[in-house]
Amino acid sequence: MKLSYAGNALAKLGDPPQDRVTMTQHIFVLNGPNLNLLGQREPDIYGHETLEDIHQRMKTAAPNAEIEFRQSNSEGELVDWVQEASKKASILILNAGAYTHTSVALHDALRACEAKIIEVHLSNPAAREPFRSTNYVAPCATASIAGFGARGYLMALDAALQMTA
Numbered sequence: 001m002k003l004s005y006a007g008n009a010l011a012k013l014g015d016p017p018q019d020r021v022t023m024t025q026h027i028f029v030l031n032g033p034n035l036n037l038l039g040q041r042e043p044d045i046y047g048h049e050t051l052e053d054i055h056q057r058m059k060t061a062a063p064n065a066e067i068e069f070r071q072s073n074s075e076g077e078l079v080d081w082v083q084e085a086s087k088k089a090s091i092l093i094l095n096a097g098a099y100t101h102t103s104v105a106l107h108d109a110l111r112a113c114e115a116k117i118i119e120v121h122l123s124n125p126a127a128r129e130p131f132r133s134t135n136y137v138a139p140c141a142t143a144s145i146a147g148f149g150a151r152g153y154l155m156a157l158d159a160a161l162q163m164t165a
């Protein structure tokens with residue numbers, strides 16, 4: 001699938017499409033529990049943007065990319081989607097929410113995943129409660145982006161597009 005992508009530097013995030021690069025790519029963006037509540041949930045920590053706002057921003061940043069954007073509160077469903085991403089996607093951008101800190105099942109699915117994994121968090125879990133320092137996703141990820149709010153998703157998308165450019 002042809003993909004047109006605007007820009008190749010973080011400074012250009014949000015800019016309209018220009019300097020197009022053509023590449024082949026299918027990106028899964030998976031979101032874990034409670035991220036459906038973004039915008040209402042602890043906005044002082046997670047910001048005012050909704051998950052759909054983030055989805056739209058990603059589509060705008062890479063209008064022709066095949067972005068499969070999903071959210072689930074269910075651990076098993078996320079495991080199924082990681083397995084699907086392994087077959088269909090070159091890059092998996094994952095915000096596993098609280099399962100980041102608890103889920104061995106997700107860890108095992110990620111270990112078996114053939115897509116490259118970019119971990120994203122809106123907040124910086126390492127700077128919060130001690131239980132958030134346990135992380136079952138990071139050891140399986142190529143990279144982690146945390147603490148930049150919704151912009152972290154666009155940073156991950158920018159990186160994803162660079163990784164297979």
Ligand code: DQA
Pocket residue numbers: 033034035095096097098099100120121122123124125132
């Ligand atoms: C989060 C951080 C997690 O610790 C928390 O459980 C979340 C959101 C983030 O994006 O900052 O649900 O993944």
